Amino acid sequence: MGTNSADWRYTVMPAVFTWLKASASGALEIDFDATKDYAAGILKVQGKGGTRMGGLVGSGTLGENSYLSNQQRLSLLSALSEVAKEYNVPLISGAAAETKEELATIVKELAAVGVDTVMVMPPKTQQTPSDEEMYDYYALSAAVAKEVGVTIMPYNNPDAAGYHALSTELLNKLAALPEVTALKISTTDVSVIETLMLENKEAKILAGVDTVTVHAGLAGACGGITGVGCIFPKASVTMQEYVNEGNWAEANKISQAMNSISYLDAQPLLLEYLKFAFGIHHNDVEGGLRTLGKALTQQQIDDVRARYILAKERLSELGLAE
Template structure:
């Protein structure tokens, strides 16, 4: 689907996991069927008010993007584009590169497998890019998106980039590019969102850290991209329904119910932690531990398990367990 409308931004969108299986040789390969099944599980969920997730985020941080080959990534996205079309939501993918020429090439490739919007990370360079270089990187990404008939979403994530956040001035300029559908801000400091909206009240901003989804909404974010919502989709969608209606006390109750597991979204091993939580949720702990990333220690496994159980009990008490 084309993302010419911005209605889908006023929602939460799940960052789904890439499920893996062992091949006959013992090597890990993508389990396309299970990955699609889990994506459908999330997109079928409804909040108390009847709304659903507004998009499908695949091959991002939680989708093990940095560990996949280009061929694996494109095959994965092509399979998930079928799910996105079935539920009439845009397919969103992450992308990062060292140079502007490389990111333009990646965006063109993603468009061929059904991706509607690309979350573009800042360039992966050893030297910190200047504001001018940063703008040029995203401007060429926008040009590539225009030529491919899709949109982009600058992804301000200093922890993942390895250097300082994209400057406010640069973000404001990027938001003026016609191909930029929204900005994604991954920070627990929601004052950044307020600052941006003071400069341009019409900006569309998505929160990228689960622990501050409600506070980001208070600051003016229109929606968010969620990892925890992939595990507890009904609760996550309901929380966003409350945020959009300004029912902050109710929204905070849901946020607090999920807080023990939302905490994991802000940790360096967020993908490994939340993937294991998803495995527990689907009675597939072994699958949840099957990753191309870091192997969890026994203590980490038990910590995630305890956090999941606590969140599940609290979510269930609110009547929001799927």
């Protein structure tokens, strides 16, 4: 995939879950076949306009990333790479490190198992780096990406605790790197996206929070990475089609229909919430959708169930619940 490719425009990509199964010892392990089948199923889905998901995001927050060992993660991505190649879409996965040298190693490892684009998180340091230090961190990842034949996607998540926010000035500098194919902006404050687009109309920005898909599109985002789209892919793809057309009224109908469940994508327990909702969707709450994450309270379970039911009812009226 070429750097700064126009293929990244006007698309939505699912951040897929990881299927788990009980091993002989009773411990949970990755069910690679089920995970691949599930990812392929999402990539097959078409929106009302005939388009499909434009990429595949693996081993992210929704993919149990923080609970997997490095070897498990690389094996998972290798398996998902087969699916991405079959459907001719890029495989994306994230990288975070304390130092730029550690980051360089991770980029090489991800490239070796078939990842096409690395979402690069800010350095995991307690002290906030200067813009110069931050730029050096990303610049080295870009140089290594070029060396191993992949691209990078700087990931700004200013709403999440523990992540250093990237300034708009720095983001614009990073967007100019030839190895940067897009910027991922995960925030409910879409003015960040609008500010970037006002300064650089050619910037490619992917929104990272489902609740703001339409507003992000209005602000200039060219697509997004979705969690709720793993549950309702037809609705997610169709909404992006309407955003691409500038048909804001129809896009907003879908956004409003999904709002009760999209809300969960912006919560700290998004993995546990959305995976449980997906389990309800497939009548498999206790099966392959078990999680390594935190156990939900009964109150949380009831809340997720109610939000899922409401979203499904509203999407059914629009013919988008499958």
